[in-house]
Amino acid sequence: MIFSIPDVLTAEQLNSIQTRLEKAEFVEGKLTAGWHAKLVKNNQQLKSGSSLLKELKTEVEQVIKQNLLFQTAVRPRRIHSLLFSRYEEGMSYGTHTDNALMGSRLLRSDVSFTLFLNSPDEYEGGELVIESADDEKAYKLEAGAMIVYPSSTLHRVDTVTKGTRLVVVGWVQSLVRDASQREILFDLDTARRAMFAREGKTPEFDLISKSVANLLRKWAE
Numbered sequence: 311m312i313f314s315i316p317d318v319l320t321a322e323q324l325n326s327i328q329t330r331l332e333k334a335e336f337v338e339g340k341l342t343a344g345w346h347a348k349l350v351k352n353n354q355q356l357k358s359g360s361s362l363l364k365e366l367k368t369e370v371e372q373v374i375k376q377n378l379l380f381q382t383a384v385r386p387r388r389i390h391s392l393l394f395s396r397y398e399e400g401m402s403y404g405t406h407t408d409n410a411l412m413g414s415r416l417l418r419s420d421v422s423f424t425l426f427l428n429s430p431d432e433y434e435g436g437e438l439v440i441e442s443a444d445d446e447k448a449y450k451l452e453a454g455a456m457i458v459y460p461s462s463t464l465h466r467v468d469t470v471t472k473g474t475r476l477v478v479v480g481w482v483q484s485l486v487r488d489a490s491q492r493e494i495l496f497d498l499d500t501a502r503r504a505m506f507a508r509e510g511k512t513p514e515f516d517l518i519s520k521s522v523a524n525l526l527r528k529w530a531e
């Protein structure tokens with residue numbers, strides 16, 4: 311399931327993050343890419359180990375974690391490996407797949423996300439393109455919005471031909487590893503919330519709630 315979430319960050323939060331990033335030290339993105347992704351990764355990212363990275367990571371993780379749509383659709387166990395990436399004119403990230411296990415703790419990447427930190431008006435090109443078996447789709451969202459997609463895909467960032475693209479990318483180890491199981495839970499949860507809003511706590515709502523809980527018990531790890 312690929313979906314977007316608008317307004318994950320407020321204008322104030324975006325402003326504050328942008329201001330802090332303006333003065334920050336960025337390094338070559340290749341430093342954190344796997345051996346094959348290195349060949350096609352041409353961007354910059356906030357220096358790892360810096361206190362600013364720690365501070366921003368905590369802030370952004372906190373906001374993402376609290377988003378209800380994210381919680382129900384992704385079921386995060388760990389949000390991890392956040393990178394603040396910058397693409398200047400001429401930069402891109404060619405077709406690749408994300409590493410399955412990341413960092414020294416070998417956290418699994420079930421779900422990938424890109425949270426856009428500046429407006430699409432500020433740059434040309436720079437679309438995130440996600441491939442499927444017979445098609446591909448390009449995403450370039452408003453500042454503060456986030457695109458969420460399965461880590462199992464091939465994807466790329468097209469060349470920025472003008473301006474600067476600023477994003478946070480990150481990965482999630484989900485409580486529910488299987489994407490089709492996550493989708494069943496998401497659909498049932500969405501349906502029961504709609505029923506609750508319309509009719510309150512009916513016996514049908516209770517039955518669906520019971521199923522959601524029992525499926526989670528079966529599938530969560």
Ligand SMILES: O=C(O)CCC(=O)C(=O)O
Nearest residue numbers: 403408424438467477479
């Ligand atoms: O910048 C993006 O939107 C995605 C970057 C990406 O694919 C990655 O860092 O693995």
Ligand SMILES: [Fe+2]
Nearest residue numbers: 406407408465
């Ligand atoms: Fe990627």
